[in-house]
Amino acid sequence: MNWENNVRKVVPYVAGEQPKQKDVIKLNTNECPYPPAPAVEKALKEIDFDSFRLYPDPDTTSITEALAKYYNVSTKNVFVGVGSDDVLSMAFLTFFNSDKPILFPDVTYSFYDVWADLYRIPYKTVPLKDDWSIDKEGFKQENGGVIFPNPNAPTGLFEDVSTVEEIVSANPDVVVIVDEAYIDFGGESVIPLTSKYDNLLVVQTFSKSRAMAGMRIGFCIGNEKLIGYLNDAKFSFNSYTMNRPAQELGALAVLDDAYFKDITGRIVKTREWVKIELKRLGFTFPDSKANFIFASHKSIPAKDIYTYLRTRNIFVRYWDKARINNSLRITIGTDEQMKTLIGALEEYIGDK
């Protein structure tokens, strides 16, 4: 079949498992254990069914306005997409068009190299330091663009705003993307720096701290010119990406700040006692500021623990990949879920 010669062949990203059974403790894809804001539920009940026959607002005005207000920027500084993966994918397509390699950490979100391959973008990884922190000096070499998460995934380590700023200011000739998917669990966003650096794009998501992974909403903030180019690409890709329920409900999730602070605060509190328990059981981990902990045990291989936990219907994330194949990424669930996890680990480790 000759038509196969003209196919763009790629090796896709493999997301964490989404089990169909309901009775599992799901700590494998960093979802929020609490439901979305009450105002979202109310709006869902009042949604205008007849309007579903009509195209949604291509400009996602309601979410864009809510985000602009919340982050104290202009609507021209905000771009909204179908989850932060959509935003990141469009940003790779739009901004990384150099013959020079883009740079990202060697241990990081495993979608970055997939997007680079999809769009035929050359890339080079910058190894994390031995303590899992980002090697800022490595990002000062010649490149076609820079991207890293902060906090990083799957390590959970947060880099100070001054470290991020140093990387951004060292790279004025390329776009620097800071992927803040996990920023709301104790980190500090660099959104305020977007008014100072025209090459800085900050990406966030509703899938974690806003408890709306199922609705697919992500966004980024940057200077008007960056956002303009991104919109041109988006409107060259698909005019209507965000459906009506996502647009009508998404804005409300932003507006309910009290609920947002409550659930993120609860997750942080849970995370901190889980750290103490994991240490007690012989685990070590970088000091996470995300809604997960990246832990390895002093004597039991991560893969064995992962396999054992599945027999107890507890799903955590494991990668059989160089450098991270002895660690588990454990999402922070409710107190009750984490007590069950710790209990199960106690039983298993006590038996060894």
Place this chain on the structure above:
Amino acid sequence: MNWENNVRKVVPYVAGEQPKQKDVIKLNTNECPYPPAPAVEKALKEIDFDSFRLYPDPDTTSITEALAKYYNVSTKNVFVGVGSDDVLSMAFLTFFNSDKPILFPDVTYSFYDVWADLYRIPYKTVPLKDDWSIDKEGFKQENGGVIFPNPNAPTGLFEDVSTVEEIVSANPDVVVIVDEAYIDFGGESVIPLTSKYDNLLVVQTFSKSRAMAGMRIGFCIGNEKLIGYLNDAKFSFNSYTMNRPAQELGALAVLDDAYFKDITGRIVKTREWVKIELKRLGFTFPDSKANFIFASHKSIPAKDIYTYLRTRNIFVRYWDKARINNSLRITIGTDEQMKTLIGALEEYIGDK
């Protein structure tokens, strides 16, 4: 700003206007005038709000299974996306990777050249014949891929299955995409041909005949290998594109076949009397099998009629573009809406 050198600069697609006021008669973007199926409304009321915190099914199993059953193919022959624009965009990215130009009609869906530009795909247009029909001989020249809508837009003209088959069989070495967005209003789909031709991809949408433009659901059917490559690209772009409401409600729209046949039948019936009325008022048009009519008046310029209708809060589509700048694309609405349109045209034309 040197970073601008590495930006993919594109001229985006311009969609039909989506007015925010509610009191307009909206005949400009080919939406369905009837609401989605009753089963969709029922499911919306019963949707599991708490599940919104969890990622949706990345494999869109429920819609894929419903479509496979409805069109009598395997689930491996079905790909689902965020509207047919998303499906088409991914298909351009995946299948049109040749140095030779892809081919599409000169008068056609105006997104094709935008996608070609976005992905830097060379293209060449094949002029429609004087009667607005597709020149099948023009699609027999050397090329890197073929795409055309059937019925074509904005003409509304349907080409026989035998014509489509002739184009597909003349191009075994490239992928041929038939964009059947408007097939359900009196045309005949070439989906059955996908089992005979491994290079044929048939794209359809829920935005017109299934009354769900606001939910963003499109799909395509083709042989397993084509669908496999498309999924690889999709999972390299964004794992979770279809949100939970779209997935939960979309499948139900497919299952209610009686409602689907009822509303498409009503639209066809309305279209046929509107044709008679438009002729009476001095309009000519290709004989549409779509949910719109592409009409020009014997003496009054299309742009004037367009401008007049807006003063009456009636929106139709007009392009100030070579070859089609004396035509209006008028969506078929309800009988009542179309009576208002005809009445307004009568007043205007009678005054001339």
